[in-house]
Amino acid sequence: MASLGQLTAGIAHEIKNPLNFVNNFAGLSVELLDELKETAAPAVASLGEDTRAEIDEIVGMLTGNLEKIAEHGRRADGIVKSMLAHSRGGSGDWQSTDINALVEEALNLAYHGARAQDQNFNITLERDFDRNIAPIELVPQDVTRVFLNLFGNGFYAADRRRHEVDDAFRPTLNVTTRDLEGEVEIRVRDNGTGIPPELRDKLFQPFFTTKPTGEGTGLGLSISYDIVTQQHGGTIKADSVFGEFTEFTIRLPRSRRAATAGMT
Amino acid sequence: MSFSILIVDDEPDVAEMFRQRFRREARQGTYVLHFAASGEEALDKLANGVRPELIVILSDINMPGMDGLSLLREIKTQRPDLPVMMVTAYGDEDRRRQAEEAGALQFLSKPVDFDLLKEELRRLPGASA
Numbered sequence: 001m002a003s004l005g006q007l008t009a010g011i012a013h014e015i016k017n018p019l020n021f022v023n024n025f026a027g028l029s030v031e032l033l034d035e036l037k038e039t040a041a042p043a044v045a046s047l048g049e050d051t052r053a054e055i056d057e058i059v060g061m062l063t064g065n066l067e068k069i070a071e072h073g074r075r076a077d078g079i080v081k082s083m084l085a086h087s088r089g090g091s092g093d094w095q096s097t098d099i100n101a102l103v104e105e106a107l108n109l110a111y112h113g114a115r116a117q118d119q120n121f122n123i124t125l126e127r128d129f130d131r132n133i134a135p136i137e138l139v140p141q142d143v144t145r146v147f148l149n150l151f152g153n154g155f156y157a158a159d160r161r162r163h164e165v166d167d168a169f170r171p172t173l174n175v176t177t178r179d180l181e182g183e184v185e186i187r188v189r190d191n192g193t194g195i196p197p198e199l200r201d202k203l204f205q206p207f208f209t210t211k212p213t214g215e216g217t218g219l220g221l222s223i224s225y226d227i228v229t230q231q232h233g234g235t236i237k238a239d240s241v242f243g244e245f246t247e248f249t250i251r252l253p254r255s256r257r258a259a260t261a262g263m264t
Numbered sequence: 265m266s267f268s269i270l271i272v273d274d275e276p277d278v279a280e281m282f283r284q285r286f287r288r289e290a291r292q293g294t295y296v297l298h299f300a301a302s303g304e305e306a307l308d309k310l311a312n313g314v315r316p317e318l319i320v321i322l323s324d325i326n327m328p329g330m331d332g333l334s335l336l337r338e339i340k341t342q343r344p345d346l347p348v349m350m351v352t353a354y355g356d357e358d359r360r361r362q363a364e365e366a367g368a369l370q371f372l373s374k375p376v377d378f379d380l381l382k383e384e385l386r387r388l389p390g391a392s393a
Contacts, residue, residue, distance in 0.1 A: 016353055020375040021277055028284050 008206070012083040019080060023073040030066045033059060082217045092139040094256050099136055099184050100129045100177055106147035107175060113148075114155045123158055126174040133179040137256045142227045146236075149220035150188045150248050151175075156211070157192025157246060164193070182254050183234075189247040195240040203238055228252070266316045269385070270298045272306040272323040272335065273351075285378045295385070303330030307338060318346065319388050320369075322381075325352040325359060333362055340367045347388055351376060 037059060044052055107125060114121050151173065158171030176187040195203065202208045204225040209218030228236040234252040271282055279299040289295045298314055300306035306321065307330075321339060325332035336348050347369040352359060355373035363371050370384060 013353065017275070017374070020353070021275075021281070024281055024375055025284075028281070032284070 008083050012080045015076075016080050016084075019073060019076055023070060023077065026066050026069040026073060030063060030070070033063055033066070079217050079219075082219045082223075092141040094137055095140055096135040097138050097140050097143075099133055099138075099186065099252075100131070102140055102144060103127075103129070103147060103175055103177060103186065106144050107151060109144075110148050110151035110155065114152070118159075121155070121159055123155055123171040123173055126172060128174065128176040130178050133177060133184055136184050136252060136254055138232055138252060139227075142231060143252075146224040146227050146250070147186075147188075149224045153220065154188055154190030154192065154246070157194070158190045159192070161191070161193045161243075180251070183251045184254065186250045186252075187247055188250075189245055191245050194242040194244050194246055195238065196242050200238070200240070204236075266293045266296055268296045268298055268314045268316050268318040270300060270306060270309060270314060270318060270321045272300045272303065272321065272327070272332070274301050274324065274327045276301070278324070289382075302327055303332065303335035303338070306335055307342075310339070310342065320347045320349060320385065322349045322351050322372075325350055325354065325363075333359070333366060336363065336366045336368055349384070 044055055047055070104127070107127075111123070111125065114123075154173045155171075158173060162169045162171050170191075172191045174187075174189040176185075176189075178185040178187075199210070204221050205218075206222040207218040208222075209216035211218075225236055228234045228250055232252050234250060236251075237249045238246065239249070240246040271278065273279070279297075282297055282299075283290070286295060286297055290297060296316060298309060298318075300309055303323075306323070310318075323332040323335055330338075332350055332352070336350065339346060339348055344367070348367070349370040349372055350359075350363045350368045351372045351374060353374040355371075360371045372381065
């Protein structure tokens with residue numbers, strides 16, 4: 001799996017350079033076309049109406065095409081950036097962390113992020129925190145990414161069920177924390193659309209997504225998988241009944257030593 | 265008053281991109297662009313003298329043969345006062361630190377923000393003279 005990370009980073013870097021050219025030249029061409037329009041304006045004005053209309057139409061389409069190239073280039077750039085972030089694991093600082101506080105913070109961030117994107121979005125958040133969990137050693141920055149991914153997915157699934165099934169449906173996301181001996185368990189459960197059984201095996205695969213083109217990179221869960229298992233020596237499992245719920249269960253070992261031992 | 269800029273990059277399309285981005289400036293005679301495809305070629309150009317007055321070198325870091333950081337160090341021994349900006353797709357801290365230690369004026373990441381770059385160029389000590 002480590003070599004997959006390196007491969008990903010390598011590919012992302014190799015794509016980034018040509019992609020920069022595509023984006024840059026597309027932007028340049030829009031500017032050049034503007035200049036052309038300005039420069040040619042006096043000459044074009046002397047042409048017949050039909051010819052003028054045709055020139056305008058073609059210039060308009062060219063500008064539109066270039067903007068499309070730039071738009072899709074930016075999209076590809078976003079994917080490349082996610083791929084690079086994917087392979088960058090292990091760079092953050094290990095810190096003794098209050099897991100409940102970390103979950104709470106990520107939950108707020110995810111909730112307000114979702115509300116900012118879609119004002120009509122709403123969901124009931126249920127917290128069932130074990131208040132006696134002693135601090136655990138982890139990389140807060142990366143574990144937060146895992147939570148944000150899981151919460152974001154949960155929000156998406158629950159919201160989609162509301163849209164698809166019925167308006168009276170109440171989207172709910174439930175987060176549970178538990179202190180197990182030597183491990184801490186975090187469960188994230190949503191009452192959304194669930195995962196069809198045939199997709200269960202693909203969940204953690206890089207680039208696998210059920211979201212419409214352009215909306216998801218398909219890297220969220222695979223990044224989360226790497227962070228939990230590779231970096232922290234923990235486990236992440238998904239349980240789901242199609243049309244009813246999805247629940248992710250993460251277990252993180254208490255100390256970093258256990259995490260490193262688990263990696264070998 | 266016209267000034268020279270030397271751009272060092274092994275990707276040939278970088279030259280075309282800079283030519284187009286600096287089309288107006290080149291036409292007005294503000295800047296004359298020079299290109300080198302390698303560190304070695306850049307040093308040759310420097311040795312032969314660049315006209316009009318060279319006010320800055322922009323160099324890529326990852327290049328076959330002499331890489332950008334070695335080029336930077338070499339330039340700084342020959343011409344300590346000549347500003348050098350490093351331009352790279354690999355914006356990591358390590359390279360940034362190395363470039364700074366070797367005396368780079370700026371560390372720009374690709375894709376280059378040309379508005380920002382032009383701003384930086386106007387601020388160069390040579391350009392305001």
